[in-house]
Amino acid sequence: MIMSLGPYASFIVTSYAAAALVVVILICWIVLDHRSQTQRLRELERSGVTRRSGRSATDRP
Structure with a gap:
């Protein structure tokens, strides 16, 4: 299916x-x-x- 884009076809195609x-x-x-x-x-x-997120909640630095 070929659609007619009119006189602005080049602008539309270029924009897309x-x-x-x-x-x-x-x-x-x-x-x-x-x-x-x-x-x-x-x-x-x-x-x-090491990542801080890798420690458990009970670990202290």
Whole structure:
């Protein structure tokens, strides 16, 4: 089904393409940041730094 977008077809298509590109870039950025944060957390845990959330409620520092 081909829809007629009229004289503004190029603007509409370009707008949707730009919005889709921004969404893809944001998704890639989030995935790369998650990998980076996970790797940094592993390095900190390897060096002996522990998470406060990993302690039980009865543990005192």
